[in-house]
Amino acid sequence: MSNSTFTQGSSETEGTSQPNSTAETVLELDGVCKTYGDERVIDDLSLSVTDGEILTLLGPSGCGKTTTLRLIAGLERPDSGEVLLDGAPVAGNGDFVAPEQRGVGVVFQEFALFPHMTAEENIAFGLKDAPESEREDRVDEMLDLVGLDAHRDSHPDELSGGQQQRVALARSLAPEPEMLLLDEPFSNLDVDLRVEMREEVRRILKDAGVTAISVTHDQEEALSISDRVAVMNDGRIEQIDRPEQVFQHPESRFVAGFLGHASFLSGFVTGDEVETGLGTLSRDRIHGLAEEYDGTKLDVLARPDDLTASPAPGDQSDGEVVHRRYLGPTVLYRVELDNGDVLECMHDHTDQVAVGTRVAVELDANHDLAWFPASQR
Structure with missing residues (x-):
């Protein structure tokens, strides 16, 4: 039982657990469930994300956060419930829109850059259908956004881990997706670079004005990069709110213990x-x-x-x-x-x-x- 009845009585009236009410809703999950065999991985999960928001799904391994990301991307189908993008159903109740038609970009944990392509060519990969002049302008814009114009001709093995991550981010942003999904985006970086890249990635996402959902098990990462944090446990959201509210006023002992020493x-x-x-x-x-x-x-x-x-x-x-x-x-x-x-x-x-x-x-x-x-x- 959550202690929200006891300690968090003001959160509903303050509206802190809700996304920005004046912003347009980009993503909705309504009662989504997902089962593998006999195991219920996602259990009646509902949330909404607004335009320009950075939301992080935070929880231990096996809590369902990566499966949730895959359901949003279209890499998995929900067993029940609905996934809606810009108010239109993309999964559930007989609907299913293929991943490539959802307008959702994904930055994978291992970056997945093409080793035989330069940074410029990697970024341009998702723009093959655009006219050449538009493609070149967009690549220039992305290289400038991530601060890698001087490395446009470098191949991935000539770039540092942080630079590779920025190329992967630029490649995903280049087609101007409705939403960007980041799967454990900092896990392959060393500790010092991880801290630096959190700030850099948040800046890039905010400068680009893109809506983003990140997945991590790292509490400090979630608290530092996010507008809101959704703490997950056993396929459910235990609490979703601003980082400060989740840390200072946890609604369950699980949240209290997971977000640092308690x-x-x-x-x-x-x-x-x-x-x-x-x-x-x-x-x-x-x-x-x-x-x-x-x-x-x-x-x-x-x-x-x-x-x-x-x-x-x-x-x-x-x-x-x-x-x-x-x-x-x-x-x-x-x-x-x-x-x-x-x-x-x-x-x-x-x-x-x-x-x-x-x-x-x-x-x-x-x-x-x-x-x-x-x-x-």
Whole structure:
């Protein structure tokens, strides 16, 4: 059961889970299901995407995100439900439009460039039916958009991974598709280049004004590139919203845990306060905590960057450091509180707190906190 009834009561009134209501809807999936053998891979999935939006399908391997992308592209047929592009059905209820007739471009994980063609020739490949002058102008425009004019005569093996990705992106954008689909677009790049290319790809997509759907299992990638994120699990969308909303106000424990480290601080609501293993929290710090939950138990979501642990004498401490993980720029400490809760605290890499040290833990978040009913634990 989602905790949207409990912690996300304002999301519907704010409209944050919906696409831009003033923009034209480009894509709709309505009750789409897909089964392979006895396994239901996509289960009654519905979503809509508006013109110029970048939406990312985020989830673990096997959650159905790539199958969803293939259903949109026309590489798979839904067993039930409908897929509509610009309001016209392209799959479902007896309709099926072939992939090449949908006006949808795809950037594959491995880029799929033709090795015997130059960057210019790769980009021009999808423009064979256009007059030569128009084709040349469009290729020039694309090379300029992705910043590769100086490499127009280079073959793929003469280009870096990031440059190859930009050629693949330009090739897909050249025919001016209604929508662009990106399948794990950064997975073949090294870590540093991945971060750089996220920003570059978002810029290119926004400059081109194209609607895009990306698929990834990388949380940081999804949060940084997207206008909205749809978190998927077991063939369903658990939550779809702006990156900030999904991260700060997750509607299920799965979403909370998948989008980074999640610790849960047990509490008891009494009047205007919530009693916890770290002392008393003001009720107004808990997001959307309605009056009817007075006298009930709950679990407050605390991210590692919301918590700090400082060595303290026994009578002033809250718990003990039971694990330490060095991450380079930061150190992640796991603290077991005296009440049994286990919290993770993120510190600067220069901090040195040994395992076994008694510590006082401070919850110093400057934002409201999501929560879940204790019964979900």
